[in-house]
Amino acid sequence: MASTASEIIAFLVSISGWVLVSSTLPTDYWKVSTIDGTVITTATYWANLWKTCVTDSTGVSNCKDFPSMLALDGYIQACRGLMIAAVSLGFFGSIFALVGMKCTKVGGSDKAKAKIACLAGVVFILSGLCSMTGCSLYANKITTEFFDPLFVEQKYELGAALFIGWAGASLCIIGGVIFCFSISDNNKTPRMGYSYNGATSVMSSRIKYHGGEGDFKTTNPSKQFDKNAYV
Numbered sequence: 001m002a003s004t005a006s007e008i009i010a011f012l013v014s015i016s017g018w019v020l021v022s023s024t025l026p027t028d029y030w031k032v033s034t035i036d037g038t039v040i041t042t043a044t045y046w047a048n049l050w051k052t053c054v055t056d057s058t059g060v061s062n063c064k065d066f067p068s069m070l071a072l073d074g075y076i077q078a079c080r081g082l083m084i085a086a087v088s089l090g091f092f093g094s095i096f097a098l099v100g101m102k103c104t105k106v107g108g109s110d111k112a113k114a115k116i117a118c119l120a121g122v123v124f125i126l127s128g129l130c131s132m133t134g135c136s137l138y139a140n141k142i143t144t145e146f147f148d149p150l151f152v153e154q155k156y157e158l159g160a161a162l163f164i165g166w167a168g169a170s171l172c173i174i175g176g177v178i179f180c181f182s183i184s185d186n187n188k189t190p191r192m193g194y195s196y197n198g199a200t201s202v203m204s205s206r207i208k209y210h211g212g213e214g215d216f217k218t219t220n221p222s223k224q225f226d227k228n229a230y231v
Contacts, residue, residue: 003182004102007117010178011097014124017171018090020164021131025049025083029159031142045154048161049080075141082134083165089127090172096120097179114183121179128172135165 024030033045044055053063066072099106100116139162145151 006178007097007101007182008103010121010175010182011094011101012175013171013178014090014097014120014175015094017124017128017168017173017175018087018094020168021083021090021127021172022087022168024131024135024161024165024168025087027159027161027164028053030138030161031156031159034146034155034157045156046159047156048159049076049083075137079134079138082130082137086127086130086134086169086172089123089130093120093123093127093172093176096123100179117179118183121176121182124172124176124179126176128169128176131165131169131172135162135169138162 028048029046030048031046033043042057046053046055051063051065053061055061066076069077096116097120098104100113100118100120102110102113104113139158142156142158145153146155146157
């Protein structure tokens with residue numbers, strides 16, 4: 001019962017993390033222009049993995065998609081690949097989790113379902129690691145440019161999408177770890193065993209009881225023959 005409850009909790013946590021990771025791809029604010037050191041702000045610059053935009057003081061936004069994938073910076077291409085891999089792995093992990101959970105009717109025997117649930121946990125952990133790596137790589141680029149005194153172009157701060165991605169990655173990793181530990185709970189189920197008491201000799205079976213009716217009584221063979229028996 002405890003194993004089933006832990007699997008349900010792990011599934012809900014992992015799915016929640018996967019949804020958060022998936023929501024970071026269409027989110028606009030991966031990085032936002034900083035207002036540090038400026039007195040009057042006339043426009044706000046922001047960007048994500050697919051486009052860069054500017055919003056003026058009236059609230060009108062003008063966006064420009066990245067013209068070429070091959071001409072992008074290396075960290076943006078890496079973040080795209082990692083986030084897409086995280087979403088894909090989370091999708092397959094959710095399917096494996098549905099098949100491997102005890103409360104479902106598919107997957108075969110309990111032993112086979114436990115292995116599938118453990119596989120789902122591994123896939124969710126990989127999904128969380130991909131999302132964590134992608135968001136951390138993007139954030140590292142932002143912070144490096146922000147604290148570089150020789151960088152004279154527009155500086156940015158961390159956007160909301162990065163924090164959502166980190167939260168989703170953490171949930172995926174936590175849910176995956178719970179799934180992996182659920183296989184150890186399945187191995188602790190008690191098994192029926194038979195004990196071997198050894199062979200029972202004929203003499204021991206004869207002298208087992210002494211007080212009931214019809215019991216076997218043993219006599220000492222030495223008392224049946226006295227010294228006159230051989231005379």
